[in-house]
Amino acid sequence: MTTEITTLPLPRWDDSTVVVEPPSGEPGAWSGAPSAVAADGFVYLAYRLRLPIGEGRGISNVVARSADGLNFTPVAEVTKDRFGAESLERPAIVRTPAGKWRLYVSAATPGTKHWRVDLLEADTPEGLAGAEPRTVLAGDEAAGVKDPVLHHDAYGWHLWASVHPLERWADADRMTTEYATSPDGVHWTWRGTALTPRPGTWDARGVRVSSVQVDGDEITVAYDGRATAGENWEERTGVARGRRRSDGSFGPLTAEEREPLGSPHAPNGLRYLSVVTMPDGSGRIYYEATRQDGAHDLRSEPA
Template sequence: MRLHPTGVPLPDGAAAAVVVPPPDDGPGTWAGAPSALRHDGAVYLAYRLRRPEGEGRGYAVVVARSDDGVSFEVLAVVEKERFGAESLERPALVVTPAGRWRLYVSCATAGTKHWWVELLEADTPEGLADAPSVTVLPGSEELAVKDPVVQSHGGQWHLWASVHPLDDPDATDRMTTRYATSPDGLTWTWQGTALAPRPGEWDARGVRISTVVDLGDHLVALYDGRATANENWEERTGVAVPVADGRFGCFRAEGSGPAAESPDAPGRGLRYVHVLPLPGGAYRLYYEVTRSDGSHELRTETIPSGAPEL
């Protein structure tokens, strides 16, 4: 049970439960990249399943429901073939103010390093399995866009997505996070860089915001960071606070090292943390963590109200 001095909850692994194991053992086999929400007293979770390079990569996104936040019933499975994608990555699951279900899906363009984001919308979470799709973040010849974090409040939609420059074919793992706004969650306007890598630091190669938490009087973000290309897929979790000039949705990294990492694996990967607020001031965390055999599994843990700070 840990709270960062900023007030944002952090995973510690001591009381974590496995929500989804990897599809198989060994490196490149993953379950994770979660996005969660509470609706009518239940927890809904979207996550990605992946096999190694040459065996299918990110082959499906799953939407599931749980009464306790740990044991889930699968409601919908979305496979990469429906988008003509080579691989899928982190989804974002939201319910609109009108009660519609939306699933934003990260899709890889076959034979390239390009990524784009597709949107499915339905009346129910089960309906997402065969809902029609529309491209909402196409990326470009110069930039790949993926791993969205999407929120809707105050009559405005907010999005944070990782952006990868494609100018150097040998360095497309580099990433920053950009912030965008929208009146409807469909048409997005980029507002600038939300979080940038820090030269010479543990997050110098890339940063990817994984969750943005509203703590009442301020926002705090958790992000995935890596120092080198060799740490791709084994990012660790850092904390970011709002920039001093007050630009909404923009953050700066806090501290000189990661705030959370895997206790089980040499690569120490612990990434894609999603913070889900619970009634009474508690939190439930979902995250992807590297196991000792190199595979990744999806875990959860709770942080009770009034947990002590680090």
């Protein structure tokens, strides 16, 4: 166990509040996969609603607004039919330096294990509901791409996404986190693998960066991990670290040797951490977690 103290705020559970209930109270019904950003005195939260397999899976992505970070009012919603998708996964909401609003949507190709990422862009959060999708991370026959996390700084746009191998159906749940850069947040260049599973550990089957915190040339991330295919959808949360390269891009990440964070309710899923600085300067975290009946709810707590 490491003695290093992370500066990335992590869930403590006891202080958490449910901000979005799942659409039903059964395993496979989820609200979660949150992505949060603060702007114009509000917190905007994008999240996914899901039903069990056979009942619809990821049915929609919602964008909601809140003044206090706890009580949210939906302002836009896009359904899987809009993308011709079998399911939607984690969205990423971003406000560009020019003031545009973007929603990066993870869409599943019907009848396959393939995923791609489409982009919606509008002048307002409400306008995202009617924006025309365009594919920005297509994946290919060998890999599906989803769940992007974005960061913008003086060096341009940075993105970390989970990538799934598609050579064999039974192995398509495996995942690494791959890193890309872009001058505009639309056209991306893959720069290499950022984080890989560690054999024999709690994250041996797959790893997915969920939140990024940059401090100068240092980067600290939260990530989701699982040890087996059976833990798919019930990942737990760990921490990894890395550094910026001389060209402004970020190098590979190294996982901390620490026990993962999970829900107290079996099978203990706690994933998709998102961190936001509130308009008053305080911090708040959002995440998806397993509750007692096996459904997942979207929770928040002070950072």
